Amino acid sequence: MRSRTRYIIGRDSQLLEIKQALTEARDGRGGVVFLVGEAGIGKSRLAAEAVGMAFTAGMRALRGRSSTTGPTVPFRPLTEALMALFRGGPPGGPSLDDLPLGPYRPALGRIIPDWSSDAQDNSSMVILGEAVLRLLIATGREHGQLLLLEDLHDADPETLAVVEYLVDNLEYTNVVLLATIRTESCDALDMAESARRRGVGTVLQLAPLTRPEVRSVIAAQLDTEPELVPEAALERLWDDSAGSPFLVEELLQGMIGSGALVRAEDGWRVVGDLRSDVSTALARGILRRVDRLAPQGLTLLSAAAVIGRRFPLTVLQRMTGIDDRSLLSHLHAGVAAQLVVHDEPAPDWYAFRHSLTAEALLTQLTPTNRAQMSGLAADAVQALYPELEGEWCPLVAELRSHAGDEGEAGRLFTVAGVRALSAGAIGSAVTLLGRAERLLAASGDAAGRTAALEALLPALAEAGDFAQAFGFAENLHTLGGSGLSAERLAALHTRLAKVAHTAGRWEDGNRQIAQARALLGAHPDERSTASIDVTAAYLALDTPGPDRTQLAEKLAYSALQAAERHGLPTVVCQAWELLATLARERDFDEATALLESALHTAEQHQLPLQRMYALTRIGGNNWLTEGNTVPLLAARGEAQRLGSATIVYTIDGIMILDAVLRAEFTAAAGAAEECLAVVQRLRLAPATRYVLMARATLAAHQGERAEMERALTAFAEWDGSGSQEEPLTRGLARAFCALLEEDRPAAVSELHTVADLESTNPSTYYLSGRYGIGLLLDVLSGAAGRGPYEEIAATAPGRMRWNRQFVHFAGAVLLGREGRPDLAAAAVNEALRTAEPYATALHLGLRLIAEAAHADGWGEPVAWLRRAELHFHQHSVAPVANACRAALRRMGAPVAQRRTGSGNIPDVLRTQGVTVREYEVFRLLAERLGNKDIADRLYISPRTVEKHIASLGTKTGRTNRSALCELSASLRAQAV
The missing domain is CATH 1.10.8 (Helicase, Ruva Protein; domain 3)
Structure with a gap:
């Protein structure tokens, strides 16, 4: 029989695609190729062939694999691949000074240990992705580069975040990313499919052989x-x-x-x-080949299988005590027998050719033998690498677990999990810390379990897994009888209180805070109370009550002072962020300065989560002051890459409201539906309330009261009463809906309710109307004059862009009354510039001030009313459009006839009372379009289309939509 060589059979089309991608990369057009198929289908063979093609073309190939020796480790495959750059070049690897990495250089220390330093940057995944991209471009500039990442289905979330960035940015480079993924449900496969749909990646499905x-x-x-x-x-x-x-x-x-x-x-x-039996035959066949290697070869490979699919020779040798010559002899024999292969990206590392090979070797070990060998392997690693940096820590933890030492395994998983959380790798942290908690609970190590829980609880909160987090609260009391100190137990209750705040469960959070304080007694130490106070401050701010802002500020300052004295940077950041939220009412510059302090502290102490929070709040301030969403979206990208579901959906809620305020109703409706399904499933109460408030505002800004009421009913079911979002439901939703119904008294009444709510239950949300539309209505009615106007105009909330447009309109009305028409007109122009993004608010403002301007003889009230009338007519807000026409008639101005086109309606329909707008909808039914498509064609809402179709059914007697479509098609054919 011929020597067993790799044969690539049945994969000609895939090889051609890969070759084409490499050729294009050499010409400066990089790309992404995903090899997708089940285990054993030949992905690795194709990948190896791709490496050979790259070498033949003069390109460097960097290779990393996600399936590791132990549990998930952040950036493992990227580290393995990029470390090859240090093995093929001059001593010490590529010179940092020679590579054009600029400010992205420090970020690479998170992936490449040789480049790490005490001043290592802990920046966002976007920055890290850009740093990797620039490194790949710089080191492959001459001939191009292939980055091969195998088994991406096993990759950690942090690696996938960087890979996703590369996928979106490789097109104009000389780099090809080739990744292998199994056809099983996983984030990597979702990413590949998304790349395919967006046209930035090629997915090559490997089907079974014929x-x-x-x-x-x-x-x-x-x-x-x-x-x-x-x-x-x-x-x-x-x-x-x-x-x-x-x-x-x-x-x-x-x-x-x-x-x-x-x-x-x-x-x-x-x-x-x-x-x-296939599995038995497979294992028997593998073991038969191992037996040919002699007993020592079987022992050696069995020891290697205990380590994992991949194994380092240094550890294997120390574990078995075998001499160099015998070690290499048996390994070479294993390679010849196609059992193991040299793990090319890493020197001195080998890997089993297939995971089934390692599994077959493990089947012939007794549980006792495997436990003993796992202990020996763990001892070997710890002797060689006592600091257990990087992947060594979770590997030894896994080995200790197999050896039966659950306590030590749990403690090591805790160390690995804390490291992952500190690096912002939330997904990996949850996996590692969850494993630690289970092992330590089983071993009865209360102190060790507490340490795991202290890190696991905030990780679960960030990931949005509140059910699991609160599950620990039920048996937390059992730790009290295990000799655990009061301070440690108080810390756990504080962690749970923070989880409760994130989930919007104020009562649960305050109950946990009370338990923490009770455990510490009358004279607690400041280090413990600092964390309790800052968490209590956040809960106080969101718990209904007349003094909540004052109490929150007092607690935050207390926490800040204690944290600064005792060097607690996380607490310092949290305190600055809360104080910045409170400062927004006084001065945005002050708020921004506080957030910059939080950001600086987070970056100085390498706290990625706190950095993300600071960036999110800075982005929120930009949105409020200028309507600028770019910083907020950047913060969202950061949160998504860190795995913080809570921040991602918080920002999504803001973006939905922003779309509503910009009158981008179709986009807002789709985003709200999608987001709401997720946040309700995750039981994210604050995010759910915010999205429901935005959905109510969406309906209100289209004059759809029934839809608004449905959203507000759902809002109430999510503990909306007393929440910070409640005033927004009154000012942004109910008051606006009343104005679009031309019911100003109802709008004013709603805004008075807002004032009452905020006096008894202060809110840090400032778009509820007190500082904007409410001021304009009061000025128009004469309830407010120059004094109240100046007072509100001088406030920070009055300078927020949404509020500012109404403040300018109010100022214009006052100037007109005071006989200063030029200044009044200038104020209107300033209002229009401010209101430019907000179409509904802009035209509503023109409609509201036009009659006052006409009465006082200033501005262009006729032109404003015509502009507003056209807008509200096009958006089917009939009450306002009709009111504009009535006002124009009172001013003696001609009114546009909106029934243009009635002559085109067939007699059979005209006699049945079909209107022009109904006929426009009717004609499109011939194409059997859906409501959304018709709405997009006519620039109206799907809800309005639905109403017109219902009316058409009544008028024509065709209550069935299909019958209406047939009638439309028939009349269209007759017209032709």
Whole structure:
């Protein structure tokens, strides 16, 4: 039989795609290729062939694999791949001074240990992604570069965040990213499909081999012609392998090894029973080949399997005590037998050719033997790498677990999890710390379990997994009888209080704070109370009550002072952020300065989560003051890459409201529906209330009262009464809906309710009307004059862009009354500039001030009313459009006839009372369009389309939509 070489059969089209991608990269057009298929389908072979193509083309190939020796480690495959840059170049690797990395240089210390430093940057995943991109471009500038990441389905969330950035930005580079992914539900597969849909990546699906292709594989392995392959062997291998190349080869070796398939003078013959259990036959075949390596070879490879699919020679040698010559001899024999391969990206590392090989070796170990060998492996790693940096810590934790030392395994998983959380790797932290907590609970180590929980609880809160977090609260009291100190127990209750605040469960949070304070007694130490006070401050700010802002500010200052004295940077950041929120009512410059202090502290102490919070609040301030969403979206990207679901959906809620205020109603409706489904499922109460408030505002700004009331009913069911969002539901939703119904008294009444709510229950949300539309209505009615106007105009909330437009309109009315028409007109122009993003508010403002301007003889009230009338007519807000027309008539101005086109309505429909707008909808029914498509064509809302169709059904007697469509098509055909 010929020597077993890799055969690439049945993959010509995929090889052509990969070759084309490499060719284009050399010409400066990089790309992304995903190889997707089930285990054993040949992804690794194609990837290896791609590496060979790259070398042939003169390109460097960097290779990293996600399937590691132990549990998930942040950035593992990227580290492995990029470390190759230090092995092929001059001593010390690429010179930092010679590479054009600019300010992105420090970020790479998170991935490349050789480049880390005490001043290592802990910046966002976007920055890190850009740093990796620039490194790839710089080091492959001459001939191009292939970045191969294998088994991306096992990658940690942080690696996927960087890969996603690369996917979106490789097009105009000389780099090809090639990644292998299994066809199983995972984030990596979702990312690949998203890239394919957006046209920034190619997904190559590897299907099982066909029967003729299986024949060709067998023939190549047997060194014969395809037509000479015994039919019985082909049938058995075709049935058992399901077209998997790996299974074909392994099962074929089993047939040969068992003597069921033998070579005769006239070719290969079947002489035994080919039937067997596939998994048993596979394991037996692998072990039969291992047996040929002699007992010491079996021991060596069994020890390697205990370490994992990948294993380092240094650890293996120390674990087994084998000498250099014997070690290399057995490894070379294993390579020749196609059991192991040299792990190319990492020197001195080897890997089993397939995970099933390692599993087969483990099956022949007794539980006692495996535990003993796992302990030896853990001892070897700790002796060689006592600091257990990077992947060594979770590897040793896994080995200690297999050795039966659950306590030590749990403590090591805690260390690994805390490291991941400190680096902002939330997804990896939850996995590692969850494992730690379970092991330490089983071992009865209360102190160790507490340490794991102290890190796990905030990680779960960031990930939005509140159910699991609150599950720990039910049995937290059991730790009290385990000799745990009051301070440690108080810290756990404080962590749970923070989780409760994130989830919007104020009562639960305050109850946890009370328990924490009770545990510390009458004279607690400041280090413990600082964390309690800052968490209590956040809860106080959101718990309904007349003094909540004062109490929150007092607690935050107390926490800040204690934290600064005792060096608690996380608490310092949290306190600055809360104080900045409170300062917005006084002065945005003050608020921004406080947030900059929080941001500086977070960056100085490498606190990625606190940095994300500070960036989010800075972005929120930009949105409030100028309507600028760019910083907020950047913060969202940061939160998404860190895995903070709570911040992602908080920002999504703001973006939905922003779309509503900008009159981008269709986009807002779709985003609200999508976001609401997620936040309700996660039980994110604050985010849910905010999105429901935005949905109510969406309906109100279209004059759809019934839809608004439905959203407000749902809002109330999520503890809306007394929440900070409640005033917004009155000012942004109910008051605006009343104004679009031309019911000013109702709007004023709603705004008075807002004032009452905020006097008894202060809110840090300032768009509820007190500082904007309420002022304009009071000025128009004469309830407010120059004094109240100046007072509000001078406030920070009065200078927020949404409020500022109404403040300018109010100022214009006052100036007109005071006989200063030029200044009044200038104020209107300033209002229009401010209101430019907000179409509904802009035209409502013009409608509201026009009659006052006409009465006082200033401005262009007729032009303003015509502009407003057209807007509200086009958006089917009939009460306001009609009011504008009535006002124009009172001013003696001609009014546009909005029934243009009535002559085009067929007689049969005109006599039935079909209106122009209904006929426009009717004509489009001939194309059998959906409501949304019709709405997009006519620039109206889907809800309005639905109303017109219902009216058409009543008027024509065709209550069935299909019948209406047929009638429309029939009349259109007659017209032609």
